Amino acid sequence: MKVGDLVHMPQCGTSCGPIAxxxxxxxxxxxxxxxxxxxxxxxxxxxxxxxxxxxxxxxxWLEVVKV
Known part of the structure; x- marks a missing residue:
């Protein structure tokens, strides 16, 4: 993981992280x-x-988004 990477929280329940x-x-x-x-x-x-x-x-908690 490095500065500029896009990330999300793939394994987190609804108790943490921002939701759209x-x-x-x-x-x-x-x-x-x-x-x-x-x-x-x-x-x-x-x-x-x-x-x-x-x-x-x-x-x-974070995973880099692969595109």
């Missing part, structure tokens, strides 16, 4: 790959389409 109006998961663009939260929890900065901010997600 049609009920499908939205895609986001990776904007930062080197974020560490307290406790050394690595996070990936993602700007989700339709959002007004960057969210920091665990890398294991």
């Amino acid at each position: 109006d049609d009920g499908h998961w939205q895609v986001g663009i990776v904007v930062d790959i080197d974020v560490n939260f307290p406790g050394s929890n690595k996070r990936i900065g993602v700007f989700w389409m339709g959002s007004d901010r960057v969210d920091f997600e665990p890398p294991s």
Whole structure:
């Protein structure tokens, strides 16, 4: 995963991640790959389409969209 990749959350239930109006998961663009939260929890900065901010997600939740 690198800055500029499109990602989505394929294995997440409805309890996490942004959902579009049609009920499908939205895609986001990776904007930062080197974020560490307290406790050394690595996070990936993602700007989700339709959002007004960057969210920091665990890398294991994300999958790069293949086109």
